[in-house]
Amino acid sequence: xxxxxxxxxxxxxxxxxxxxxxxxxxxxxxxxxxxxxxxxxxxxxxxxxxxxxxxxxxxxxxxxxxxxxxxxxxxxxxxxxxxxxxxxxxxxxxxxxxxxxxxxxxxxxxxxxxxxxxxxxxxxxxxxxxxxxxxxxxxxxxxxxxxxxxxxxxxxxxxxxxxxxxxxxxxxxxxxxxxxxxxxxxxxxxxxxxxxxxxxxxxxxxxxxxxxxxxxxxxxxxxxxxxxxxxxxxxxxxxxxxxxxxxxxxxxxxxxxxxxxxxxxxxxxxxxxxxxxxxxxxxxxxxxxxxxxxxxxxxxxxxxxxxxxxxxxxxxxxxxxxxxxxxx
Amino acid sequence: xxxxxxxxxxxxxxxxxxxxxxxxxxxxxxxxxxxxxxxxxxxxxxxxxxxxxxxxxxxxxxxxxxxxxxxxxxxxxxxxxxxxxxxxxxxxxxxxxxxxxxxxxxxxxxxxxxxxxxxxxxxxx
Numbered sequence: 001x002x003x004x005x006x007x008x009x010x011x012x013x014x015x016x017x018x019x020x021x022x023x024x025x026x027x028x029x030x031x032x033x034x035x036x037x038x039x040x041x042x043x044x045x046x047x048x049x050x051x052x053x054x055x056x057x058x059x060x061x062x063x064x065x066x067x068x069x070x071x072x073x074x075x076x077x078x079x080x081x082x083x084x085x086x087x088x089x090x091x092x093x094x095x096x097x098x099x100x101x102x103x104x105x106x107x108x109x110x111x112x113x114x115x116x117x118x119x120x121x122x123x124x125x126x127x128x129x130x131x132x133x134x135x136x137x138x139x140x141x142x143x144x145x146x147x148x149x150x151x152x153x154x155x156x157x158x159x160x161x162x163x164x165x166x167x168x169x170x171x172x173x174x175x176x177x178x179x180x181x182x183x184x185x186x187x188x189x190x191x192x193x194x195x196x197x198x199x200x201x202x203x204x205x206x207x208x209x210x211x212x213x214x215x216x217x218x219x220x221x222x223x224x225x226x227x228x229x230x231x232x233x234x235x236x237x238x239x240x241x242x243x244x245x246x247x248x249x250x251x252x253x254x255x256x257x258x259x260x261x262x263x264x265x266x267x268x269x270x271x272x273x274x275x276x277x278x279x280x281x282x283x284x285x286x287x288x289x290x291x292x293x294x295x296x297x298x299x300x301x302x303x304x305x306x307x308x309x310x311x312x313x314x315x316x317x318x319x320x321x322x323x324x325x326x327x328x
Numbered sequence: 329x330x331x332x333x334x335x336x337x338x339x340x341x342x343x344x345x346x347x348x349x350x351x352x353x354x355x356x357x358x359x360x361x362x363x364x365x366x367x368x369x370x371x372x373x374x375x376x377x378x379x380x381x382x383x384x385x386x387x388x389x390x391x392x393x394x395x396x397x398x399x400x401x402x403x404x405x406x407x408x409x410x411x412x413x414x415x416x417x418x419x420x421x422x423x424x425x426x427x428x429x430x431x432x433x434x435x436x437x438x439x440x441x442x443x444x445x446x447x448x449x450x451x452x453x
Contacts (some may be wrong), residue, residue, distance in 0.1 A: 014356050018330055018406040044357040045405045082435040083362055085396050118436040299329040 007038025012295035108135035131167040131176035139171025169253035190295040192228035212236035251285040264315035283327035334445035346413035354443030361398035368429035421453035
């Protein structure tokens, strides 16, 4: 039986949390109710006292997740290199900021940290001794339009290999496996005035995996597309379908996955992201980390209907149970 | 990602020398005030001068110029802050068209993040 675990990122409930319709504890309780065991958090979203988080607050988090039978699985860090208007953060300041996050991550008892993809590998190399000391794995987020074998990502892999460390690697975001164009994207562009024949063309081009710049030129110049049509074509730049089979080779470098999705159908299938191809590869690799739901569909539907993040996450977990259960 | 929620519904009120309203940050996390490059306010199609705008997340009103170096203050995720327009004369009763454009310096983006909301607001007579 596969040892892939199911978790939820609090990012998934951003609509309800932003509007004060759910509390953090509501989110944790819901995740537990659908059998998820891992909770991923964004301190800068979910901890109002950040960065001055008290021991009492740390204890509250640990006790709350524990009371629901869950554990904290991943800490999503940020790095404000542009904090000052007059200059970028120096290298020393960047290392200090990441060290601050590693320390809070360790205080929370979390062993995985999501590193933003733009953080330089040489900065991370300087953080490795702290990550090792605090036993936190720094996983550089492999987020579209980057992909597993993008040269920028390979620099982190090379750095980890060179240092011989188990505390630096990657953290794939499943948005890189967009096999089909999300219907929920298309629908919103149509509400904004994109004509159905143009949106169908864009979907067809994506389905054929035609490189985005060809489609953008066709829509913007040859078809004289309107604003919504051009904007839709431009989303193709961030809509890659990387090869799921490559996950096996890179499995030693990641311990956590952000299970991005935009919409689940009522029958608990994802019309866009190729989880049916991804999960068998993870199982075959013997991967034992957490698939952490990251629902990002709210921004595509909030103009026309109420957002129900719970139902979306529930459906994704029904799919995970099915796909994980099918593995030997 | 949260554009339609930036101006808090029914929060606009006239003041002795302008008006004030509640607003949220259009971002999925909180942000230090030094990274909020601009809060552009337009009333009935006319842009409010930058130096007439004050921001207060709870630590006291601050000008947009002073926000640029407010390294120890944050606008938290989902939190309502007060944006005021001062020195303009009290806002007249009736309906007005209000827009808010938040320009954020998000470190990992190659360009500024601009988040805009526009609402018709009603001021009681």
